[in-house]
Amino acid sequence: MSDAGFTFTIDGLPVQAKPGQTIMEAADDAGIYIPRLCDHEGLRHQGGCRVCTVKASGRSVAACTQPATPDLVVENESEHVNSMRRDLVEMLFHEGNHLCPICEASGNCELQAMAYRLDMTQPTKFPYLEPCRALDASHPDIALDTNRCISCGRCIRASQDIDGKGIFGYVGRGIHRRVAVNGVDLAHTDAAVTDDAISADVCPVGCIIRKRIGFSKPIGSREFDDGLIGQKIESKRK
Amino acid sequence: MVEAHSTGNGVAAPKDARNSRAITGICDRFGNDPHRMLDILRAVQDRFRWISPTAMETIAEATGLTRIAVEGVASFYSFLSLEPKGAITVRLCDDIVDRFAGLDDVVKSFEDELGIKLGTTSVDGRFSLEYTPCIGMCDQAPAAMINDIVVTRLTKDKARSIARALQSDARPQDLISRQFDALSPYERVTMAVDSNIKHAGEVLLGPVPRDAGLEKASVLQPEQIVAEVEASGLRGCGGAGFTTGAKWRLAAAEADTDRFVFCNADEGEPGTFKDRVLLTERADLLIEGMTIAARAVGASEGLIYLRGEYVYLQEHLESVLTERRARGVLGTDIMGKAGFDFDIRVQMGAGAYICGEEGALISSCEGLPGEPKTRPPYPVNRGYLGHPTVVNNVETFCHAARILDRGDEWFHAIGTKGSHGTKLFSVSGDCLNPGVYELPYGLSVAELLRMVSGEDAAAVLVGGPSGTMISRDSFQRKLTFDDLATGGAIIVFSGKRNILEIVEYYMSFFVHESCGYCTPCRVGNVFLQKAIQKFRKGNADSSDIDYLRDLSATIIETSRCGLGVTSPNPILSTLENFPLVYSAVSKKSEDGMKATFDIQSAIEEARGIAKRRSYIFDRDYGK
Numbered sequence: 061m062s063d064a065g066f067t068f069t070i071d072g073l074p075v076q077a078k079p080g081q082t083i084m085e086a087a088d089d090a091g092i093y094i095p096r097l098c099d100h101e102g103l104r105h106q107g108g109c110r111v112c113t114v115k116a117s118g119r120s121v122a123a124c125t126q127p128a129t130p131d132l133v134v135e136n137e138s139e140h141v142n143s144m145r146r147d148l149v150e151m152l153f154h155e156g157n158h159l160c161p162i163c164e165a166s167g168n169c170e171l172q173a174m175a176y177r178l179d180m181t182q183p184t185k186f187p188y189l190e191p192c193r194a195l196d197a198s199h200p201d202i203a204l205d206t207n208r209c210i211s212c213g214r215c216i217r218a219s220q221d222i223d224g225k226g227i228f229g230y231v232g233r234g235i236h237r238r239v240a241v242n243g244v245d246l247a248h249t250d251a252a253v254t255d256d257a258i259s260a261d262v263c264p265v266g267c268i269i270r271k272r273i274g275f276s277k278p279i280g281s282r283e284f285d286d287g288l289i290g291q292k293i294e295s296k297r298k
Numbered sequence: 299m300v301e302a303h304s305t306g307n308g309v310a311a312p313k314d315a316r317n318s319r320a321i322t323g324i325c326d327r328f329g330n331d332p333h334r335m336l337d338i339l340r341a342v343q344d345r346f347r348w349i350s351p352t353a354m355e356t357i358a359e360a361t362g363l364t365r366i367a368v369e370g371v372a373s374f375y376s377f378l379s380l381e382p383k384g385a386i387t388v389r390l391c392d393d394i395v396d397r398f399a400g401l402d403d404v405v406k407s408f409e410d411e412l413g414i415k416l417g418t419t420s421v422d423g424r425f426s427l428e429y430t431p432c433i434g435m436c437d438q439a440p441a442a443m444i445n446d447i448v449v450t451r452l453t454k455d456k457a458r459s460i461a462r463a464l465q466s467d468a469r470p471q472d473l474i475s476r477q478f479d480a481l482s483p484y485e486r487v488t489m490a491v492d493s494n495i496k497h498a499g500e501v502l503l504g505p506v507p508r509d510a511g512l513e514k515a516s517v518l519q520p521e522q523i524v525a526e527v528e529a530s531g532l533r534g535c536g537g538a539g540f541t542t543g544a545k546w547r548l549a550a551a552e553a554d555t556d557r558f559v560f561c562n563a564d565e566g567e568p569g570t571f572k573d574r575v576l577l578t579e580r581a582d583l584l585i586e587g588m589t590i591a592a593r594a595v596g597a598s599e600g601l602i603y604l605r606g607e608y609v610y611l612q613e614h615l616e617s618v619l620t621e622r623r624a625r626g627v628l629g630t631d632i633m634g635k636a637g638f639d640f641d642i643r644v645q646m647g648a649g650a651y652i653c654g655e656e657g658a659l660i661s662s663c664e665g666l667p668g669e670p671k672t673r674p675p676y677p678v679n680r681g682y683l684g685h686p687t688v689v690n691n692v693e694t695f696c697h698a699a700r701i702l703d704r705g706d707e708w709f710h711a712i713g714t715k716g717s718h719g720t721k722l723f724s725v726s727g728d729c730l731n732p733g734v735y736e737l738p739y740g741l742s743v744a745e746l747l748r749m750v751s752g753e754d755a756a757a758v759l760v761g762g763p764s765g766t767m768i769s770r771d772s773f774q775r776k777l778t779f780d781d782l783a784t785g786g787a788i789i790v791f792s793g794k795r796n797i798l799e800i801v802e803y804y805m806s807f808f809v810h811e812s813c814g815y816c817t818p819c820r821v822g823n824v825f826l827q828k829a830i831q832k833f834r835k836g837n838a839d840s841s842d843i844d845y846l847r848d849l850s851a852t853i854i855e856t857s858r859c860g861l862g863v864t865s866p867n868p869i870l871s872t873l874e875n876f877p878l879v880y881s882a883v884s885k886k887s888e889d890g891m892k893a894t895f896d897i898q899s900a901i902e903e904a905r906g907i908a909k910r911r912s913y914i915f916d917r918d919y920g921k
Contacts, residue, residue, distance in 0.1 A: 107672050110816050110856040120855040125672045147852040151821040185845060187828050189821075211814070229366035230667070230814075231373040233650070235824050237814030242366035244351075 068132035091297025093290030098212035165266030167282030173289035198247035219257035325360035335665030374667035376649030384426035392429040403454040411461030432568035436726035499736030511702035523594040530706035531718030536691035537785030552686040566651035567762035569787035572722035573692040587695030592640040651811035670859035713739035717778040727790035762787035763804035764864035808865040819862030
């Protein structure tokens with residue numbers, strides 16, 4: 061394959077891409093934001109949350125894993141695509157226990173921010189699954205509330221690939237699939253608060269909590285309090 | 299037999315050490331290779347009846363993985379257990395066909411005689427009793443697995459006598475024959491399970507000369523083999539219908555020194571059992587077809603991925619492989635041709651429908667949880683351990699071997715335009731002659747129903763739950779790729795069956811079998827199942843029909859693999875073909891409020907805790 065770049069379009073805008081780039085990577089470079097939850101800069105692509113679903117020449121694909129190809133016509137911000145994304149985000153809200161008013165992550169939470177971006181303003185139509193999983197507060201510096209986990213697996217990949225530890229992993233299947241730790245509890249793992257997997261921006265929700273710094277930044281001056289999720293990428297275009 | 303919980307006191311220590319040695323021995327037997335994780339875990343499960351936390355640690359150490367990685371695999375497969383299971387585990391097939399054939403009575407017999415409730419293990423550790431989804435015996439339902447042995451055509455009385463025999467220390471294999479140990483592997487299989495061939499066609503189930511296709515292929519150039527399979531029009535018989543020749547061509551074109559030929563014998567679609575019959579009666583033909591494929595694409599290693607439910611066939615397949623090696627038609631210098639080397643290993647699955655998806659099948663063979671892989675790359679380009687891998691269904695390989703023998707034109711002339719050759723149909727449900735039928739493509743459903751004496755059918759599920767449920771006015775539709783495409787499952791339902799009960803069962807099946815990797819399939823299918831329950835309870839209104847359609851559309855469009863793309867089919871095809879079933883049970887609520895809030899279920903738990911019964915809600919109150 062030659063290294064020559066090529067062009068494709070997202071919502072009618074021409075986008076430059078290099079061979080081997082995914083649709084999302086090329087879009088990020090071009091300052092076009094494609095909503096995502098399980099994808100995170102610096103981590104392997106997973107393609108699990110499906111929030112980055114786009115229509116690529118008529119076919120629904122995950123933008124984070126689908127390679128860009130010359131002349132591809134990508135539909136990103138259409139009402140149809142966004143309504144599917146809203147369904148997916150609502151599914152994640154209903155699968156776990158997401159009580160924003162009492163959650164430490166409120167304002168920094170990507171799930172919450174995504175709901176705002178996708179206009180999740182109506183009462184939702186899905187049933188609540190209300191998981192009841194034990195809080196793991198065993199570790200001196202870290203607490204884990206997997207009732208708020210959205211199974212994005214970012215902590216798993218960060219711990220494996222960046223920290224070289226493998227503290228987290230998926231267990232179970234289907235609706236019982238969840239993130240678990242490599243030991244009886246977090247205190248019996250090599251987890252350290254300095255791990256990349258534990259850092260503030262790896263867990264998109266309030267599942268991995270660093271102890272003793274809760275609410276140190278007040279609600280109102282948090283990451284998504286002054287703008288929609290995705291604006292950092294979109295600001296590249298302006 | 300059952301490994302004791304590690305107590306930490308001195309008494310248990312020698313036993314712990316012994317168990318630990320046994321587990322490291324098992325890991326050694328598989329070269330401490332993490333890619334053989336499924337084999338290791340199966341062996342540990344067989345020996346100790348569960349995968350204990352200490353076992354996971356020992357395995358992790360031996361294979362160089364983290365404990366959580368081992369647990370990820372052990373907790374994924376239904377036949378592996380993180381809780382101690384009985385020395386004898388009875389798994390009753392709870393497919394809808396089994397339910398309609400009297401499963402409830404069978405359950406009761408086992409519960410009574412074994413003295414345990416379904417879903418539990420006896421205190422003495424002798425027995426476990428549980429449900430398992432379709433085990434591929436719908437033509438002789440109700441059926442069950444007792445450890446690795448299959449028993450079929452269960453009745454209240456037969457179940458009772460089986461349970462009594464087990465209570466008085468009969469081995470599971472004694473249930474098949476008192477002379478079980480003296481039987482050949484083939485006899486052991488066929489004494490347990492009938493092949494039920496009801497109609498033999500000219501390609502697969504009629505007389506088949508031994509290795510005639512391989513003989514011809516051995517003097518052809520690989521390119522000529524691919525061209526012949528391509529010209530025959532053969533398409534994959536597992537359901538998706540990808541052109542077989544094209545698949546082989548793509549794998550052959552990859553620049554790689556290692557290529558693999560995998561047989562997908564993970565037929566898990568409820569109502570499908572035709573591969574079971576081919577594996578029993580045409581194992582030689584299957585292996586011949588795989589060997590031909592290996593020559594066509596340049597592979598020297600192959601694998602038969604056999605679903606965990608078909609473990610009773612493992613010994614038989616291995617004996618055929620051994621016999622073929624001895625005859626020089628498998629192994630090195632096949633048919634005397636220097637450099638024509640190809641060998642096959644049987645890889646057992648462990649109870650996961652998703653492993654029939656080719657990416658998930660490859661993940662499973664690599665020792666991982668059976669999760670589909672991101673596509674692209676496709677398996678033909680980068681599959682097993684990153685190498686080009688051809689994955690074909692059992693029936694597809696058998697067809698390929700026959701095509702090489704009789705020629706592409708012979709095969710192409712059978713069937714219809716676009717759907718060439720014959721197809722095996724697994725017919726079960728409300729008909730007089732369930733079994734396997736080999737028929738040319740192009741028959742109508744009505745014609746098939748006449749053959750199986752199922753003319754009373756009110757509904758026919760073509761292709762299993764991921765296929766299409768059709769009603770009487772569509773019985774003229776044809777069984778072809780262009781009309782009703784199917785992997786071969788035909789389930790007949792008479793007018794006395796409740797369509798919504800069937801739909802709810804199949805949704806519960808997809809919920810059970812979703813791998814959980816992607817949001818829409820993991821969560822969306824649970825919501826679909828709950829919505830169907832709402833219809834069945836009479837709490838639905840007409841807006842719930844829109845809800846079903848919209849949610850289905852999102853699941854189909856955003857799911858990562860074929861499971862999620864087809865899982866709403868039981869709902870969508872019945873909404874289309876049986877609309878009255880839904881409208882009859884949905885009603886406008888009298889107060890104009892949505893019936894989503896069910897006060898009974900909302901307070902049920904609290905009432906249970908308070909031990910208070912309700913005059914209004916507990917119907918048996920005061921009786």
